[in-house]
Amino acid sequence: xxxxxxxxxxxxxxxxxxxxxxxxxxxxxxxxxxxxxxxxxxxxxxxxxxxxxxxxxxxxxxxxxxxxxxxxxxxxxxxxxxxxxxxxxxxxxxxxxxxxxxxxxxxxxxxxxxxxxxxxxxxxxxxxxxxxxxxxxxxxxxxxxxxxxxxxxxxxxxxxxxxxxxxxxxxxxxxxxxxx
Numbered sequence: 717x718x719x720x721x722x723x724x725x726x727x728x729x730x731x732x733x734x735x736x737x738x739x740x741x742x743x744x745x746x747x748x749x750x751x752x753x754x755x756x757x758x759x760x761x762x763x764x765x766x767x768x769x770x771x772x773x774x775x776x777x778x779x780x781x782x783x784x785x786x787x788x789x790x791x792x793x794x795x796x797x798x799x800x801x802x803x804x805x806x807x808x809x810x811x812x813x814x815x816x817x818x819x820x821x822x823x824x825x826x827x828x829x830x831x832x833x834x835x836x837x838x839x840x841x842x843x844x845x846x847x848x849x850x851x852x853x854x855x856x857x858x859x860x861x862x863x864x865x866x867x868x869x870x871x872x873x874x875x876x877x878x879x880x881x882x883x884x885x886x887x888x889x890x891x892x893x894x895x896x
Contacts, residue, residue, distance in 0.1 A: 731809045734822040741826025745859040746833065749842040756844070767849050773856045774840035798832040801825075816874040823867030830860030 752772050756762075761771035805825045809818055834841045843856035 731812050731818075734809050734818045735806075735825075737819065737822035738826035738829065741823060741860070741863045742830045742833070745827070745830035745863065748859050749834065749844070752842060752844040761846070767847060769846045769848065770844055771846045771856055773843045774838070775843050775856075776840040795832060795835055798828045798835075801828050802832075814874070816870050816877065820867040820870030820874060823863045823870065825867075827860040827863035827867065830863070831858075 752770070756770070756772035758772055758774065761769050763769045802825060805821050805828075809821055809825075812818065831841045841858065841860075843858050843861070845858060845862075846856045847854045
């Protein structure tokens, strides 16, 4: 076993395997959205617990409905951003690194492409998971959004794992005061 394999790094020969993680995220995202579209009408909801509700909603904007009220141009802006991010992420995956880093990228890629598919097919992203507490409501989201969040968290955790040890300067006692 090579030292790269022992350290958990991803070699160039296996980078594409992380694309399968992205494909799984897309499949789960699209299957959950299809189930919601079949079972609910727009705006229809069903309380599951006192703090969680399923609700079918459509977001023409980005996170937290950013730019949702615009005239439709934002659809193409977010499409371009998703396509640019896809190219960047695939390039980063090809370089490889350790599993945390590649998993984070794969989750982000799958989530971005899952939402891109909605945007291209319907002009809006299907959201349906709604958490709330005592009159406070977190904006509805979906599996793709969750995957992007998990991916970002993995990248953040990975960045802490690779902090460098403090640099120590070697001392030559002969050049220091009191040295021989």
